Amino acid sequence: MKFEFKRVTAALTTAIFLSGCATAGKDVVATYVSPTQFSNFDCDQIRLEMGRLSGRVNQLTGRLDEAASNDKAILVGGGLLFWPALFALGGTKQQETELARLKGEYDALQSASTQKKCS
Secondary structure (H helix, E strand, O other), rough: OOHHHHHHHHHHHHHHHHHHHOOOOOOOOOOOOOOHHOOOOOHHHHHHHHHHHHHHHEEEEHHHHHHHHHHHHHOOOOOOOHHHHHHHOOOHHHHHHHHHHHHHHHHHHHHHHOOOOOO
């Protein structure tokens, strides 16, 4: 009984700490953005905006991937060596929200591009 309690406690503790970890960039889901927001853009403006968004998406994805990797290292090292380090996990929710919005804008631009038959 005592052994099982320790296993359940360890599993719950791990789940709580993992929920605080940063999300990898590829795992951030796009937020819906209406393509009508870009209805007054011509094909050149759409292409330029897609390029700008693509650069920012790549930048944020890199940061989130690095944070997720660091969180995993802290989780392993902190759990084994120094458990107070586990409280340093996460802290990138604002970046995750921005990335989701940018991915949504990019999707909306692709829709606008298709509707306008841009090459």
